[in-house]
Amino acid sequence: MAGRSRFLRAVAFAGHPHGVAAAVLLAACWCAVGVGLDFPQEWFLLTNMLCTLVVLLLLLLMQHSQNRDMRALQAKADELIRSTIANITDDRRRAA
Numbered sequence: 001m002a003g004r005s006r007f008l009r010a011v012a013f014a015g016h017p018h019g020v021a022a023a024v025l026l027a028a029c030w031c032a033v034g035v036g037l038d039f040p041q042e043w044f045l046l047t048n049m050l051c052t053l054v055v056l057l058l059l060l061l062m063q064h065s066q067n068r069d070m071r072a073l074q075a076k077a078d079e080l081i082r083s084t085i086a087n088i089t090d091d092r093r094r095a096a
Contacts, residue, residue, distance in 0.1 A: 011065050014058065 013019045034043055 011061055014061060 013022075030047070034047075037043065
């Protein structure tokens, strides 16, 4: 349960303006360190690998969030349909 809570906090942070600011700050620090090291060849390989992993993780994060939201929305729609059908059935019984 603690892992799920941590995951939900990560989702909320990634979608918040502070998350974007943290990503920009991290990229600026990454570039500053790269300039300080004169951008060795391994730097580009590491950058490419990290960017690919981050994109993959964010894609999975967004897909998980979208699926969770759609399940919640579907459950609400199902409940509305059930209550509407129950109300129609009750109204027909009263009319008869």
